[in-house]
Amino acid sequence: MTIREALLRARRRPRHLGAGSPTIYRGDGYEFVELRAYVAGDDVRRIDWAATARSGELQTRVVLEDVALTLAAVLDESPSMRVGRRRPLLDAGREALQAWFGAATGEDRCIRVTAQGVTPPALQRSAHGALGWTPRGDRFDVARALRTARAALPRGTALLAVGDWYELDDSLDRELAELGARFDCTALVVRDPWYDGLPLGGFVRLRGAEGGYTRAYVGPRERAAFREAVRRRERGLVRRFELANWRTGVLREENGAESLAAAFGLARA
Amino acid sequence: MIVDHPLRLAFGLLGVVIFALLYDRLARRVTARDLAYSSVPFFLEAAKPRGWIPRALQTLWIVALGALVLGISGPHLTMLVPVRDGSVFICIDTSGSMSSTDVFPTRAQAAKSAARAFIDESPQGTRIGIISFAGSASVIAPLNSDHQAVIGALDAIPLPNGATAIGDALKLSAQMLPATGHRVVILITDGVNNTGNDPVEIAQWLGAHHVPVYTVGIGTPNGGLIPGTNEQATIDEDALRSYAEASGGAYARAENATQLHDALARLGRITSLTRKPVDASLGFAVGGALGMLLAFLAGFSLGRYP
Numbered sequence: 280m281t282i283r284e285a286l287l288r289a290r291r292r293p294r295h296l297g298a299g300s301p302t303i304y305r306g307d308g309y310e311f312v313e314l315r316a317y318v319a320g321d322d323v324r325r326i327d328w329a330a331t332a333r334s335g336e337l338q339t340r341v342v343l344e345d346v347a348l349t350l351a352a353v354l355d356e357s358p359s360m361r362v363g364r365r366r367p368l369l370d371a372g373r374e375a376l377q378a379w380f381g382a383a384t385g386e387d388r389c390i391r392v393t394a395q396g397v398t399p400p401a402l403q404r405s406a407h408g409a410l411g412w413t414p415r416g417d418r419f420d421v422a423r424a425l426r427t428a429r430a431a432l433p434r435g436t437a438l439l440a441v442g443d444w445y446e447l448d449d450s451l452d453r454e455l456a457e458l459g460a461r462f463d464c465t466a467l468v469v470r471d472p473w474y475d476g477l478p479l480g481g482f483v484r485l486r487g488a489e490g491g492y493t494r495a496y497v498g499p500r501e502r503a504a505f506r507e508a509v510r511r512r513e514r515g516l517v518r519r520f521e522l523a524n525w526r527t528g529v530l531r532e533e534n535g536a537e538s539l540a541a542a543f544g545l546a547r548a
Numbered sequence: 549m550i551v552d553h554p555l556r557l558a559f560g561l562l563g564v565v566i567f568a569l570l571y572d573r574l575a576r577r578v579t580a581r582d583l584a585y586s587s588v589p590f591f592l593e594a595a596k597p598r599g600w601i602p603r604a605l606q607t608l609w610i611v612a613l614g615a616l617v618l619g620i621s622g623p624h625l626t627m628l629v630p631v632r633d634g635s636v637f638i639c640i641d642t643s644g645s646m647s648s649t650d651v652f653p654t655r656a657q658a659a660k661s662a663a664r665a666f667i668d669e670s671p672q673g674t675r676i677g678i679i680s681f682a683g684s685a686s687v688i689a690p691l692n693s694d695h696q697a698v699i700g701a702l703d704a705i706p707l708p709n710g711a712t713a714i715g716d717a718l719k720l721s722a723q724m725l726p727a728t729g730h731r732v733v734i735l736i737t738d739g740v741n742n743t744g745n746d747p748v749e750i751a752q753w754l755g756a757h758h759v760p761v762y763t764v765g766i767g768t769p770n771g772g773l774i775p776g777t778n779e780q781a782t783i784d785e786d787a788l789r790s791y792a793e794a795s796g797g798a799y800a801r802a803e804n805a806t807q808l809h810d811a812l813a814r815l816g817r818i819t820s821l822t823r824k825p826v827d828a829s830l831g832f833a834v835g836g837a838l839g840m841l842l843a844f845l846a847g848f849s850l851g852r853y854p
Contacts, residue, residue: 359586359587360586362584362585362586368586443586443587445586445587445590471586472585472586473585477595479583481850482601482602482847482850483583483597484575484582484583485582485583485584485585485588485591486582486583486584486585486588487584487585487586487587487588487589487591488584488585488586488587489586489587490588491587491588491589492576492582492588493588493591493592493597493599494575494576494599494602495592495595495597495598495599495601495602496597496598496599496601496602496850497595497597498598501595501596501597501598502595504594504595504596505591505594505595508590508593508594508595509594512590512594
């Protein structure tokens with residue numbers, strides 16, 4: 280199964296009726312997926328009478344609506360994403376975006392969302408166009424980017440948001456919930472480069488990617504406290520997105536595409 | 549504190565200030581070798597690193613360098629130093645009132661025992677003499693740096709009898725003490741002067757010549773009967789205090805043999821000390837060098853060198 284199929288299967292509105300329910304869209308262009316026992320609420324037009332006769336119980340044909348998807352993505356490109364253990368976290372984020380837009384086929388549209396706006400319509404027809412588009416003077420602002428997404432994207436859009444979410448304060452929880460209700464949202468939370476422990480000991484001079492500087496002594500006590508705090512933060516972020524009805528995953532520095540696939544349960548990251 | 553080379557100190561302190569500023573600037577400079585992290589505020593909140601350790605190391609460097617600079621500037625500190633060639637006269641009262649038994653076994657016996665403790669506590673080289681006094685004063689042992697000989701002379705102190713001539717004893721000690729050097733008079737008595745010179749006048753004279761008189765009053769507040777008489781042996785504390793104050797010494801009271809022993813032992817230690825300017829160059833220089841070595845080793849062993 281591909282990310283696109285996973286998106287089609289789990290489209291948010293039908294999913295409220297139970298995963299794998301028949302789509303409610305009319306018209307041609309449906310792709311058969313499976314047969315399963317009829318459940319109350321299934322469209323009677325989808326009952327497979329031949330299969331019902333063979334099994335003796337009502338059987339429903341589950342199909343996927345072959346519709347054009349709108350794939351949108353918000354990527355945190357702030358300086359805090361430009362650090363990492365072996366390479367910038369942003370590289371992994373871009374890989375995830377490539378995989379995301381790479382899932383687009385046919386008439387699907389690919390839209391980058393930033394604080395300044397969205398990919399112009401002329402560039403939305405290809406992953407290449409969306410990936411190559413960056414508005415001038417773009418400065419990442421998570422709140423503005425999410426508001427732009429809510430205002431500019433059509434209902435039902437599959438929205439991917441990738442970031443370390445340092446800017447995500449509590450006031451944005453309501454925005455996340457509204458986005459979760461409106462779109463098929465997926466959040467990738469960047470795993471801290473030092474998730475497995477600080478590679479430091481003794482005197483440390485630390486430079487903040489977004490400013491700030493400190494020099495301090497880091498011993499075993501500090502390393503243990505940091506490790507616990509990083510894990511707690513990641514768990515907390517994942518929990519916040521899940522509460523807002525977002526699909527969640529963890530973006531690992533090693534491989535952004537695999538991290539995205541893992542968020543859909545398609546591969547082990 | 550005074551320094552022999554104020555110019556060295558001035559330039560040295562200027563160097564310390566420049567060093568402190570440079571250290572701070574180097575510690576704060578941002579380099580490509582610094583570890584880059586997404587969010588410093590999160591790191592500080594998460595790890596709660598001990599920022600005081602680098603600051604303590606910085607302070608140690610600066611203080612150590614300051615001490616080194618001070619060391620080469622020839623500092624002299626006024627300190628209490630032991631006197632090796634001091635002179636002390638112990639004046640022991642042998643008047644009739646000293647036979648009172650309110651201090652066990654008698655005031656006179658307790659005074660002898662305490663004088664022995666004083667001699668034991670005095671540093672080698674201190675010359676000690678003994679004067680006993682009743683109706684008049686006499687030298688039992690002249691100034692002698694052989695402490696065992698002086699202790700042996702304590703046995704020659706006559707039995708208590710007669711009046712109390714404190715002023716005569718002080719005058720005799722003033723005559724017997726050398727004209728210069730560290731000089732002290734210890735007066736062990738019950739303080740009721742009743743014949744001879746005025747002790748206050750002699751004490752003032754001694755004070756004017758930098759000879760403090762340390763007085764030790766012996767006897768209980770209620771006193772005791774003098775054996776073989778109906779007379780009550782008392783203690784004149786006010787008088788003893790005035791002798792001490794007049795000479796720049798101090799007064800101590802002993803109601804029993806133990807207190808007397810302790811008071812004399814303490815005097816043995818403090819009367820052998822004198823305030824003198826001491827060359828502290830070596831101490832400061834060694835302290836500064838050790839501080840710098842400690843700072844270097846600490847910085848090296850605790851991890852990355854700042």
